[in-house]
Ligand SMILES: CCCCCCCCCCC/C=C/C(=O)SCCNC(=O)CCNC(=O)[C@H](O)C(C)(C)COP(=O)(O)OP(=O)(O)OC[C@H]1O[C@@H](n2cnc3c(N)ncnc32)[C@H](O)[C@@H]1OP(=O)(O)O
């Protein structure tokens with residue numbers, strides 16, 4: 001049976017006694033396997049005995065030495081007792097890996113003080129309890145190495161303020177302890193700060209979060225998530241003599257994700273949705289997971305699939321990994337063909353027949369980015385971004401769909417978008433299908449016009465039919481009432497796949513991948529969709545800009561700068 005294959009030399013920790021808290025699952029389990037494979041006597045400790053026993057059994061089967069102890073790191077007395085028991089039973093304590101910890105996700109505004117205290121107590125106080133117990137019980141007199149797993153917190157952790165605060169506290173506590181405990185007690189103490197890691201820990205997240213995470217793994221400078229092995233390797237390094245001159249640091253193992261988060265010009269950055277150019281490091285032996293009943297990793301299925309993908313393609317083959325996140329060809333849409341302008345005689349005919357449906361722009365090199373169904377709860381976030389980038393787009397708004405346009409917050413968003421110079425178009429009052437015989441087209445158009453007139457003092461000329469659906473009767477009505485009907489030639493499908501940014505972006509890529517000379521585009525997405533407003537729209541805009549297009553409202557891209565509205 002093959003053991004964990006560490007990149008470090010065999011017997012690196014032979015004869016050492018090392019405690020790994022939370023060693024029964026995920027990252028802690030991987031660290032326990034690696035250190036045991038390198039010769040250490042490992043003690044894994046946590047609240048639940050069953051996972052500990054399973055990992056102990058795995059390590060022993062592989063020829064390692066492993067002991068288990070029950071421990072709640074929040075309980076200072078229990079921490080003291082566990083250290084005492086280890087020293088009594090194993091004679092010493094060379095290393096402590098503070099891995100136990102966690103949190104739940106919550107926006108700061110919804111966090112209760114009990115919830116905040118709970119996460120601070122677990123992570124900050126819990127880590128303090130362990131460090132203090134290790135110092136008092138052994139290391140203060142004999143020295144030792146301490147490594148604490150925190151989380152990358154460089155620019156805060158949105159929706160996890162409590163854990164960000166706790167981990168930042170630990171990082172600072174670590175620096176102080178390095179100063180106080182280094183010179184006289186021979187202790188080295190450091191932190192490892194993982195970014196998102198494919199581990200069992202992700203099983204604690206809600207399914208929607210897992211779905212989002214599964215689609216976002218390319219959104220960091222290394223274009224993939226990390227592995228438990230990559231965190232474990234950092235821990236092993238910091239515990240080892242190779243790190244003898246490293247004290248009080250926080251080593252980020254995050255693929256560079258902390259570099260952009262929270263930076264206004266960094267969030268929507270320069271991700272490479274094609275896939276990673278970086279090899280992945282996995283210490284487990286080559287081959288399938290779950291060999292000899294030992295699972296390599298136990299992440300949620302969709303996240304584990306990512307890892308299998310990284311593995312299947314190759315651990316060190318740069319080009320192969322770059323291909324690991326291909327969208328199946330069945331999902332790719334055909335290259336959109338811009339609709340050429342009709343000859344004059346047909347334009348006249350068309351007028352009589354009703355409005356023409358427009359799918360593309362006419363101004364060379366223009367790209368109109370359009371948003372339907374809003375305003376949504378996060379449209380303001382999008383407006384902030386558009387302001388920073390000085391980009392104008394078109395919002396085809398509804399009166400009563402996801403939100404009520406008469407709601408003061410929603411009304412204020414429409415006014416803000418209009419005042420900022422974005423084009424406001426009509427998307428009907430209630431998102432009605434204009435091709436359906438039961439739809440009262442006049443009511444749908446007029447009711448929204450009246451509401452918009454009240455809000456922005458004008459009625460829109462440009463409109464988008466919901467679902468892109470029209471009928472001869474609808475076009476006749478719209479033409480007769482002076483509306484310009486706008487559809488699209490780039491459909492991101494974001495309403496159906498709101499967290500699949502990669503799939504959404506594929507529509508843009510299909511449009512822009514070949515020679516685009518002379519071609520112009522109108523794209524469709526939905527600002528009522530929170531993830532589109534917050535994330536995808538920014539990715540799409542960066543992509544279009546990177547291809548050298550000028551982004552503008554639909555009216556401008558059709559050469560019309562003063563006919564967007566009427567009184
Ligand atoms: C694409 C972008 C995505 C970005 C995502 C970035 C996220 C980065 C975060 C950093 C990366 C870290 C990853 C990981 O850590 S992986 C997971 C590791 N494991 C865990 O996190 C463990 C899971 N969590 C828990 O077990 C518990 O939440 C916790 C231990 C933290 C608390 O458990 P405990 O049993 O002590 O506490 P209670 O359940 O009794 O709750 C106490 C009070 O806490 C509040 N609370 C608890 N859960 C929630 C919740 N889900 N939502 C809101 N509030 C919550 C609440 O006040 C509880 O008190 P009451 O029950 O009386 O109300």
Ligand SMILES: NC(=O)C1=CN([C@@H]2O[C@H](COP(=O)(O)OP(=O)(O)OC[C@H]3O[C@@H](n4cnc5c(N)ncnc54)[C@H](OP(=O)(O)O)[C@@H]3O)[C@@H](O)[C@H]2O)C=CC1
Nearest residue numbers: 022025026027046047048072073100101151196197199201
């Ligand atoms: N996975 C990721 O993407 C990232 C993880 N991290 C951090 O890495 C560490 C490991 O995470 P991961 O393996 O993914 O998640 P897991 O949830 O699998 O691991 C957490 C471990 O901590 C133990 N634990 C929790 N509370 C206590 C407690 N009060 N006393 C003792 N043990 C406790 C748990 O065991 P039990 O419930 O039996 O006590 C569990 O084994 C955590 O600190 C996590 O926050 C940081 C950044 C990213």
